[in-house]
Amino acid sequence: MAMRPYLSTRFVGATRQFFLSFPPYGELPMTHEKTCERIAREDPQTGVKIIQLTSFPLMHFHLGSGQWTTPDDRTLLLSGNRYPTRDSPRDLYRVESDGSGLMLLAREPSGGVISADRSYVYAGRKGSFIRIPFEGGDEEEVARMPGYLNIMVSTGTLDGRYVFAQGQRTDRTFDVMRLDLTEGRVERICRARYLMPVQLVGRRSERLLASILPIDEAGAPRMPWGVWTFSFDGDGFALVPFTRSTNHYAPLGRTGDVVTTVNHPGRALDVATPGDAEVRVLAEGAGFWHVSCDATGEWAASDTNWPDVGLQLIHAPSGRFRTLCRTGASGGHPQWTHAHPVLAPNAGYVVYTSDRTGICQVYLAPIPEEFKAEFLT
Numbered sequence: 001m002a003m004r005p006y007l008s009t010r011f012v013g014a015t016r017q018f019f020l021s022f023p024p025y026g027e028l029p030m031t032h033e034k035t036c037e038r039i040a041r042e043d044p045q046t047g048v049k050i051i052q053l054t055s056f057p058l059m060h061f062h063l064g065s066g067q068w069t070t071p072d073d074r075t076l077l078l079s080g081n082r083y084p085t086r087d088s089p090r091d092l093y094r095v096e097s098d099g100s101g102l103m104l105l106a107r108e109p110s111g112g113v114i115s116a117d118r119s120y121v122y123a124g125r126k127g128s129f130i131r132i133p134f135e136g137g138d139e140e141e142v143a144r145m146p147g148y149l150n151i152m153v154s155t156g157t158l159d160g161r162y163v164f165a166q167g168q169r170t171d172r173t174f175d176v177m178r179l180d181l182t183e184g185r186v187e188r189i190c191r192a193r194y195l196m197p198v199q200l201v202g203r204r205s206e207r208l209l210a211s212i213l214p215i216d217e218a219g220a221p222r223m224p225w226g227v228w229t230f231s232f233d234g235d236g237f238a239l240v241p242f243t244r245s246t247n248h249y250a251p252l253g254r255t256g257d258v259v260t261t262v263n264h265p266g267r268a269l270d271v272a273t274p275g276d277a278e279v280r281v282l283a284e285g286a287g288f289w290h291v292s293c294d295a296t297g298e299w300a301a302s303d304t305n306w307p308d309v310g311l312q313l314i315h316a317p318s319g320r321f322r323t324l325c326r327t328g329a330s331g332g333h334p335q336w337t338h339a340h341p342v343l344a345p346n347a348g349y350v351v352y353t354s355d356r357t358g359i360c361q362v363y364l365a366p367i368p369e370e371f372k373a374e375f376l377t
Contacts (some may be wrong), residue, residue: 010105019034030134038099043325044343045310048371050325051099051364053351056082059091059360062351064342065197066113066155073097073344076351077105077112077121080364090125094134097349097364101212106139111153111197114158117376122179124151124165129179129186143179143186148342153376154197158205162232164198176208176234188236191215192264194225201229201251201258201274208232209240209258209274213248217243229274238275245270247329248290252316259316261288266305269314283319286312290340294347301350303339305331311341313367315375324376325365328356336360 012136039052054060060080062068069076071347074097081088091107094096109123109130121130122142148167153360156163163179173193175188201209213225214237227240227249240258242249249260251273259282262268268284269291277350285326287306293299293316300314301324308331310323327339329352337360341352348368 026374030101030106034101034103036100043365046323046325046371047094048325048365048368051366053095053099053362053364054078054080054102055361056357056359058082059084059088059336060362061090061336061360062340062342062362063112064110064340064351065199066153067115068113068342069097069344070114070118073083073346075101075114077114079112082107084359090120092132094121099342099364101148103136105134105136106130109139110150111165113153113156113163115156116158122153122163122181124153124154124167128148129153129163132142135342141183147175149174152197155200155208157200157232164208164232166195176210176212177363178232178234189232190230191217193219193221196247199251201256202253203256206232207236207256207274209249209251211249222328225324227260229258239273240272241270241277241279242270243279246289250291250293250300251335253293253295255297257297259291259293259300261291261302262266267306269300269302271316281315281319282316283321286321288312290338292343292350294343294346295345299343299347301343303327303329303341303352311339311352311365313371314352315372316361318375320375322371324367325369327352327354327363329354330356 037055041050058080077089089108093107101289110122112121127146128144130139132139151167153165165177167177169177174192178187192212193215196211198210200206207229209229209366211227214222228237230237244263247259252259259271269282270279271282272279287304288303290303291302302312310326312321313324314321329339330337337355339352341350
């Protein structure tokens, strides 16, 4: 006789509805009050003093794209599930780099970048662009774009004029969208069948970077899928000539180059200049997985897998690297088990996620100056 499951599907579903019948569980009140959830720990291998920025009962994630920190790197954006469920809506928070001042900014925005003057966070929704006061307050709709399943803001220009986003159409294709903040006008600059969040790239951050399969309005490919750079008008495409990329890549600061981790068993970081044919090895000897770089291109950070030997700080000019800390991330199939490290623009710290406690939280690992100095001796 087959045994019946200990908990029936009906029971589990009823229990979930019971908890969701109460006011939102585990979330901060929408009063923009600041709180603190930090927990200090020390890496037993390197002695680096790590700050856990967020805590149970919710899953939290860093944004790590575009302008996710203030210019002084003292304040950063992160997100958190509103409920401890897989289909939970996700809300936007800000927190200080020392773990203080955790504050709820908005309910269910998509993406988010801090404005050049630090006054607002620009984000998206199902059919609109919004701006959220950085110090707390009611959001405003900046531009309405009906007909999209989602609009996710991922970067903005350094002069504060443009914000870029990817909008998903009802046919599941995407538009790269440019919001002109001086005129409040949105332009669809490129359509794609596949699209990763757009980033800035170039010596003056004057171009866009994305893993993309561009298509025309009839749905026919304009060029093959790949990692491309293109202009703010959606033309002038230049291929980054990677041949063994994991599709985890980042601008190498403002050098104009792009760096990627390499498919297993490559155990390397490759770097290339858009439009060139040559691919160079930046560093090799570890299973680099997700990579991020500082604003200058001198430093990079990457988690590792196959095997996991810890979060690595890489000195780009020399190709040398060493372990900054162990993330404790389990590195399984769910995205929330991946560390996804992002290096602060001034290379002062790395932010990453880890499920080391059993639930995904955001951690900050400062990079001591003496740690960097050892690369140069």
